[in-house]
Amino acid sequence: VARLHRRGASPAIPEGEDRLLLWLRRRLGESLIGDDAAVLPAGGPFAVTVDSQVEGIHYLPGLDPACVARRLLAVNLSDLAAMGASPVYGFLALTAPLDYDRRRFFRALLAGCARYRLRLAGGDLARSPSAACMATLTLVGRKRRSARWLRRSGAASGHSLWLGGTAGESAAGRLLIAAGARWERGRVTLPDGTATASGSVSLAAAARRAVRRHLCPQPQLELGSWLARQTAGAAMDVSDGLSRDLPRLCRESGVGACVEADCLPLAADFNALCAALGADALDLAIHGGEDYVLLFTLPAAIEVPARFACHRIGMITSQLRISITNAAPGGASTRDLPSGGWDHLAD
Amino acid sequence: VARLHRRGASPAIPEGEDRLLLWLRRRLGESLIGDDAAVLPAGGPFAVTVDSQVEGIHYLPGLDPACVARRLLAVNLSDLAAMGASPVYGFLALTAPLDYDRRRFFRALLAGCARYRLRLAGGDLARSPSAACMATLTLVGRKRRSARWLRRSGAASGHSLWLGGTAGESAAGRLLIAAGARWERGRVTLPDGTATASGSVSLAAAARRAVRRHLCPQPQLELGSWLARQTAGAAMDVSDGLSRDLPRLCRESGVGACVEADCLPLAADFNALCAALGADALDLAIHGGEDYVLLFTLPAAIEVPARFACHRIGMITSQLRISITNAAPGGASTRDLPSGGWDHLAD
Numbered sequence: 252v253a254r255l256h257r258r259g260a261s262p263a264i265p266e267g268e269d270r271l272l273l274w275l276r277r278r279l280g281e282s283l284i285g286d287d288a289a290v291l292p293a294g295g296p297f298a299v300t301v302d303s304q305v306e307g308i309h310y311l312p313g314l315d316p317a318c319v320a321r322r323l324l325a326v327n328l329s330d331l332a333a334m335g336a337s338p339v340y341g342f343l344a345l346t347a348p349l350d351y352d353r354r355r356f357f358r359a360l361l362a363g364c365a366r367y368r369l370r371l372a373g374g375d376l377a378r379s380p381s382a383a384c385m386a387t388l389t390l391v392g393r394k395r396r397s398a399r400w401l402r403r404s405g406a407a408s409g410h411s412l413w414l415g416g417t418a419g420e421s422a423a424g425r426l427l428i429a430a431g432a433r434w435e436r437g438r439v440t441l442p443d444g445t446a447t448a449s450g451s452v453s454l455a456a457a458a459r460r461a462v463r464r465h466l467c468p469q470p471q472l473e474l475g476s477w478l479a480r481q482t483a484g485a486a487m488d489v490s491d492g493l494s495r496d497l498p499r500l501c502r503e504s505g506v507g508a509c510v511e512a513d514c515l516p517l518a519a520d521f522n523a524l525c526a527a528l529g530a531d532a533l534d535l536a537i538h539g540g541e542d543y544v545l546l547f548t549l550p551a552a553i554e555v556p557a558r559f560a561c562h563r564i565g566m567i568t569s570q571l572r573i574s575i576t577n578a579a580p581g582g583a584s585t586r587d588l589p590s591g592g593w594d595h596l597a598d
Numbered sequence: 599v600a601r602l603h604r605r606g607a608s609p610a611i612p613e614g615e616d617r618l619l620l621w622l623r624r625r626l627g628e629s630l631i632g633d634d635a636a637v638l639p640a641g642g643p644f645a646v647t648v649d650s651q652v653e654g655i656h657y658l659p660g661l662d663p664a665c666v667a668r669r670l671l672a673v674n675l676s677d678l679a680a681m682g683a684s685p686v687y688g689f690l691a692l693t694a695p696l697d698y699d700r701r702r703f704f705r706a707l708l709a710g711c712a713r714y715r716l717r718l719a720g721g722d723l724a725r726s727p728s729a730a731c732m733a734t735l736t737l738v739g740r741k742r743r744s745a746r747w748l749r750r751s752g753a754a755s756g757h758s759l760w761l762g763g764t765a766g767e768s769a770a771g772r773l774l775i776a777a778g779a780r781w782e783r784g785r786v787t788l789p790d791g792t793a794t795a796s797g798s799v800s801l802a803a804a805a806r807r808a809v810r811r812h813l814c815p816q817p818q819l820e821l822g823s824w825l826a827r828q829t830a831g832a833a834m835d836v837s838d839g840l841s842r843d844l845p846r847l848c849r850e851s852g853v854g855a856c857v858e859a860d861c862l863p864l865a866a867d868f869n870a871l872c873a874a875l876g877a878d879a880l881d882l883a884i885h886g887g888e889d890y891v892l893l894f895t896l897p898a899a900i901e902v903p904a905r906f907a908c909h910r911i912g913m914i915t916s917q918l919r920i921s922i923t924n925a926a927p928g929g930a931s932t933r934d935l936p937s938g939g940w941d942h943l944a945d
Binding site: 288289290292293295296297298300301305306307309330331333336340342343344346372374377378379380383387389390391392402404488503 | 633634639640641642643644645646649650654655656676677681687689690691720721724725726727730732734737739747750751835
């Protein structure tokens with residue numbers, strides 16, 4: 252344990268931490284960094300969310316620090332989008348080995364902050380005792396004056412159930428990465444000799460999109476902001492999979508839901524991609540997770556503008572059951588939505 | 599990488615995460631937890647701080663989760679104390695191995711939150727890819743209406759320089775822990791056969807106090823609140839050692855400082871304890887760090903009330919040099935304050 256032995260040992264310890272902080276402050280312009288805590292101006296109410304990205308859990312070891320930073324920011328912004336909030340401030344805790352390229356990480360993070368008009372206002376730097384990097388981001392968001400907060404508890408019987416984009420593509424990307432696909436400086440390479448690399452051009456393109464979708468999800472802040480101006484409805488983001496997140500939304504609202512399997516939106520060439528990966532497309536769409544699209548409900552009369560590319564996937568019921576319906580030649584068959592998805596604390 | 603392989607694999611994944619969250623929500627009473635982000639009421643301005651405790655870096659592997667939680671809370675509260683802020687909300691990101699006793703951790707954390715009237719309002723749970731536990735706490739604080747924020751930049755030439763308590767005791771505790779001292783359910787055991795265990799009763803008591811001071815520092819929230827009602831002065835907390843933190847305060851204020859070595863407050867029996875540990879008492883006091891007492895400046899005319907047990911340790915100068923003065927038989931000798939202390943990113 253370095254900290255236990257190193258203090259005061261050397262009269263000329265290199266200024267690693269202070270130098271990095273100075274470098275950072277130059278890039279932040281007029282900065283909130285420099286005191287023991289950042290002072291945020293009065294205002295609010297505020298939405299605060301915290302999310303981590305852990306090497307070896309959320310992504311494979313060796314991922315480009317720039318990609319880690321972008322993903323960390325995106326999954327956190329997705330939480331603010333699910334609240335209908337606009338990002339205002341960010342606080343980063345970064346625990347990484349000594350030789351980690353922190354400046355590359357920060358450059359990408361700051362570029363993302365600029366894009367979303369978010370101010371990095373503080374944080375904490377620590378060394379990792381292992382080779383693994385661990386980053387935790389706290390975001391503070393605000394809502395517009397005329398808007399409401401989106402809550403998981405806002406669903407009511409008769410609401411339509413919507414999904415903000417396709418499901419399962421991120422999970423396919425995860426399978427591709429496990430099989431050897433890599434993201435490097437914006438380019439995706441597919442493992443040689445696999446069906447996705449040697450198959451059709453459109454299959455390879457679908458595979459590349461899936462890897463990108465997995466590593467660089469797009470937070471739906473504009474959709475969240477539109478939803479927050481509607482009169483009713485619940486929302487959350489799909490991070491752990493529809494089969495885990497939909498029950499959470501229903502529990503908070505005291506309702507049930509019926510999902511129409513045929514309405515689940517899938518990415519272009521998704522069935523072919525799943526076939527090449529030996530995966531079941533519906534399974535990935537239901538249990539996959541990390542889609543980072545909004546799952547939301549709206550009174551049946553409200554249509555979502557086409558520009559948001561959302562899909563109605565079912566409806567909210569007063570009966571507490573959560574079911575999934577398949578159209579079949581002999582009539583629709585309905586069963587309980589199988590449980591699954593991602594549990595952060597399960598084996 | 600478990601996440602890459604496990605999704606949808608089993609139809610009956612145990613509800614580890616959701617069950618822990620339900621358990622937690624029962625204990626939180628009317629809770630802010632349950633949405634993608636916590637909504638904090640309007641107000642402010644707010645002070646926000648983020649700090650981590652990493653097993654193997656900030657403490658030895660195997661430390662009682664209750665002690666980790668208390669320490670995490672204390673070091674973060676110390677940052678709010680340094681701003682003159684009162685804690686309001688906390689957000690926890692906990693990354694730990696599957697068999698980590700999270701409930702023990704949370705029980706201690708919630709007891710601490712209750713003590714300091716702080717509300718746990720959200721967080722994130724993840725599995726650790728290694729045996730190491732990593733906890734990051736974000737705290738939101740508020741200041742009283744009649745008070746100002748304490749800043750590092752508030753020091754002016756002629757101010758007295760003060761320390762909120764003794765220096766170096768925490769570092770002595772760290773040395774004792776490295777030598778085998780342990781904290782278990784509130785009791786400190788000293789390693790058999792060492793000078794501290796076999797020496798005098800008062801030496802053993804000093805050693806136990808040092809271990810406790812290291813593991814369970816006491817944030818100086820009341821002192822911070824008193825300082826925030828004074829008309830002038832800078833403040834910060836000593837976390838990385840006087841030799842590293844005083845230059846930071848001086849840099850932010852554009853001033854220098856002269857420390858009187860003989861005025862540095864030391865714990866009872868500290869010299870004897872250092873002798874038994876083979877350590878230099880002044881070295882520990884200057885470079886030790888993790889004291890979590892406030893380092894602050896005040897106009898020379900202002901005295902700190904005795905109940906805070908603060909010590910005047912020097913003065914702020916317009917000359918940018920940071921020096922330390924020793925009284926000596928032939929007259930005082932002055933030298934540059936040696937650099938040292940803790941750098942989170944140094945070898």
